[in-house]
Amino acid sequence: MRFPNISMPLRFYNTLSQQVEEFTPAQANTVRMYTCGPTVYDYAHIGNFRTFTFVDILRRWLRLSGFGLDHVMNITDVDDKIIRNAVAQHQSLAEYTAIYTQAFLDDCKTLRLESPERLTPATKHIDDMVAAIEKLAAGNHTYNTDGSVYFRIASFPGYGKLSHNDFSGNLAGARVDVDEYEKADARDFALWKAPKEGEMAWETAIGPGRPGWHIECSVMALKYLGDTIDIHAGGVDLIFPHHENEIAQSESLTGKPFARFWLHAEFLMVEGQKMSKSLGNYYTLRDLLQQGYETEAIRYLLAATPYRKSLNFTLDGLRSARTTIERLRNFKLRLETDRYPEGASDALTARTEQAARAFVEGMDDDLNTAAALAAVFEYIRDANSAMDSGEFRAGNAAAALEFLTRFDAVFDVLEPAAQTNAIADSEVEALVEERNAAKKGKNFGRADQIREQLLERAIVLEDTKSGVRWKRK
Ligand code: AMP
Ligand code: ZN
Numbered sequence: 001m002r003f004p005n006i007s008m009p010l011r012f013y014n015t016l017s018q019q020v021e022e023f024t025p026a027q028a029n030t031v032r033m034y035t036c037g038p039t040v041y042d043y044a045h046i047g048n049f050r051t052f053t054f055v056d057i058l059r060r061w062l063r064l065s066g067f068g069l070d071h072v073m074n075i076t077d078v079d080d081k082i083i084r085n086a087v088a089q090h091q092s093l094a095e096y097t098a099i100y101t102q103a104f105l106d107d108c109k110t111l112r113l114e115s116p117e118r119l120t121p122a123t124k125h126i127d128d129m130v131a132a133i134e135k136l137a138a139g140n141h142t143y144n145t146d147g148s149v150y151f152r153i154a155s156f157p158g159y160g161k162l163s164h165n166d167f168s169g170n171l172a173g174a175r176v177d178v179d180e181y182e183k184a185d186a187r188d189f190a191l192w193k194a195p196k197e198g199e200m201a202w203e204t205a206i207g208p209g210r211p212g213w214h215i216e217c218s219v220m221a222l223k224y225l226g227d228t229i230d231i232h233a234g235g236v237d238l239i240f241p242h243h244e245n246e247i248a249q250s251e252s253l254t255g256k257p258f259a260r261f262w263l264h265a266e267f268l269m270v271e272g273q274k275m276s277k278s279l280g281n282y283y284t285l286r287d288l289l290q291q292g293y294e295t296e297a298i299r300y301l302l303a304a305t306p307y308r309k310s311l312n313f314t315l316d317g318l319r320s321a322r323t324t325i326e327r328l329r330n331f332k333l334r335l336e337t338d339r340y341p342e343g344a345s346d347a348l349t350a351r352t353e354q355a356a357r358a359f360v361e362g363m364d365d366d367l368n369t370a371a372a373l374a375a376v377f378e379y380i381r382d383a384n385s386a387m388d389s390g391e392f393r394a395g396n397a398a399a400a401l402e403f404l405t406r407f408d409a410v411f412d413v414l415e416p417a418a419q420t421n422a423i424a425d426s427e428v429e430a431l432v433e434e435r436n437a438a439k440k441g442k443n444f445g446r447a448d449q450i451r452e453q454l455l456e457r458a459i460v461l462e463d464t465k466s467g468v469r470w471k472r473k
Contacts, residue, residue: 010065010364012231013308015239015262016162020366023261025230030068033059034221034259036234036242037119039076040100041085045282046298046313047268047275049111051235053299054265054307054367056113058233060410061363071116072224074217075101077123078210083199093123093200107285110295111302112412118224122216129211129219130204132253133191137206141252147194147207151214153187156248162262163240189245191215214245221258222250232259236266237274266310268302275313288318290458290472292424296413297321303411306368325413331380332404332414335397338387344395348386352399355379359407369411376407423457432461432468 009022025031035055038044044052055073062069076082077097086096101121108115122129133149136142141155153159153167160167190212195201201208221229227250234243243262250258267274270281288298293315301321305311355375362371383400386392408414431450438446451461458473 010061011366012261012263013366014260015264016259018164021261023230025067026228026260028068029066030070031062031231032225032229033062033069033071033231033233034217034225034229035071035073035116035232036217036238037073037075038100038104039079039081040097040104041079041081042100042277043103043284043286044107045275045277045284046288046302047282048235049107049285049298050268050302050311051265052108052113053111053302055233056111057303057307057367057369057410058231058263059114059116060412061367064406064409065364069117070225072118072120072220073116074220075104075119075121076213076216077101077121079213087198097121097123110285110289110417111299112295120220120224122211122220125216125219125223126202126204126211128223129215130192130206132215132219132222132249133206135253136191136249139252142191143188147209148190149192149206150188151191151245151248151252153189153248156252158251159244159248162244162247165240165244187241189214189241191249214242215249217242218246218249218253218258221246222253227254227256227258229259231261231263233263234265236264239264263307265307269310269312271312283313292427293318294322294325295417296325296415300325300411300413303369304373306366306370308366327380328376328404329414329416331384332401334384334387335400335404340387340392340394340397341390342395343393345386345391345393348383348392348396349399351379351382351386352396352403356403356406359403363410372407372410376403379403423454423459428454428459428470432470435461436468 010024011020012023013019014021038048038052059069059071075097078093082093082097086093089096133142136151137149139155141152142149143152144150191214192206192209192211194207194209199210201210221232232243232246239262247258269275270279273279273281275282285295285298289295297318298321301313301317302311304321355378358375359372362368362373362375365371383392386396404414431454435447435450438444438450454461454470460471460473462469462471
């Protein structure tokens with residue numbers, strides 16, 4: 001897909017080295033990549049999807065750069081929150097997680113996120129995890145307390161190399177046995193958790209219980225991708241302790257570097273705070289679609305800010321993404337339908353090539369999507385004025401369309417999503433106005449028709465003394 005005359009090296013910022021480094025896969029032409037997947041205890045929010053959209057852009061750009069991909073993503077289908085929620089709803093773990101795994105896959109499809117080559121649930125790898133824990137125990141990296149097995153951080157001298165924390169003198173005997181800790185503190189961590197009263201457990205060679213979160217990623221990455229993978233990615237909140245712990249486990253198991261490149265996406269924020277379930281400041285994808293926002297606008301908003309910059313989420317931002325996409329679609333339509341004078345303008349041919357090169361250079365520069373998009377919009381502005389002045393010729397259209405196709409192979413926003421039943425606030429307001437007018441004019445048939453029509457789209461009208469109120473069902 002690249003223009004043949006462009007051979008810029010692809011570079012990524014590597015959290016491990018804290019440097020921008022040139023990237024090529026270690027073996028042959030295939031990138032072996034592992035990304036941390038969702039914990040399926042509820043619907044994912046669009047903060048989670050910022051990270052998954054970054055992974056999608058990364059995948060697409062690697063492929064468009066000519067590499068093959070072997071990408072593994074886990075589904076965390078056992079953890080404290082999942083167990084708690086499943087018990088509260090009188091469901092088995094498998095029944096409970098099946099619902100949210102499917103919801104996640106549906107949301108990914110809606111957002112046009114490419115599927116990893118392998119998507120694997122943690123609970124399908126219990127035996128592999130037990131074997132890994134036994135091997136760590138044999139290497140003297142673990143200790144047992146009350147039926148749980150802990151990783152002894154002091155047994156791994158490289159601990160802290162990813163998060164660039166100095167943990168020396170901070171390790172003695174401390175331990176934490178829950179998934180949900182947030183302390184920025186070096187602690188030994190649980191590899192295997194003894195069952196609490198009434199909890200489900202796997203009966204295994206190391207006793208009854210369930211795996212810790214960190215071991216699942218190490219085990220699945222090593223099993224499918226080998227001892228040293230090319231890229232490991234996730235959100236910045238995973239650097240410590242999750243990814244630090246993955247390194248400690250994996251490198252203690254193999255004696256080799258675990259991942260060559262570590263890429264981390266910054267947060268989606270709301271008014272200065274991380275979007276998160278616990279703060280309650282989140283939207284799911286479904287919330288936004290229900291309010292009438294388009295998947296393309298959401299996808300664009302999440303992708304347009306380079307992944308290493310935090311992104312403040314606002315509904316205004318979504319509306320302006322919608323306008324931007326309109327602009328792109330209008331330009332495409334103009335290219336496809338307007339009639340231009342015969343021939344080709346050399347200046348425009350050069351301009352198109354320059355824009356395509358700037359797009360590639362932006363993406364090669366650690367996926368600088370803002371720079372890549374600037375190249376697209378500056379080009380559209382110039383091409384539109386060339387069309388207005390008659391300079392744009394029929395022979396320039398194919399290359400312009402080709403450039404748009406290349407852009408869309410990454411951003412994937414040009415094709416409108418199939419119509420959903422969702423309706424925007426403004427459309428509801430307009431129909432309510434129309435219904436008021438119909439009632440005033442004693443056209444009750446039309447008024448009732450509008451009420452029915454809105455009900456079909458999950459909008460309920462209430463006639464009150466102070467006028468009509470409406471709400472979503
Ligand atoms: P979880 O399902 O909690 O394991 O999270 C799934 C992914 O979403 C992880 O890679 C997190 O780093 C990422 N994540 C969580 N909250 C945000 C946020 N507000 N912005 C960007 N990524 C996030
Ligand atoms: Zn992980």
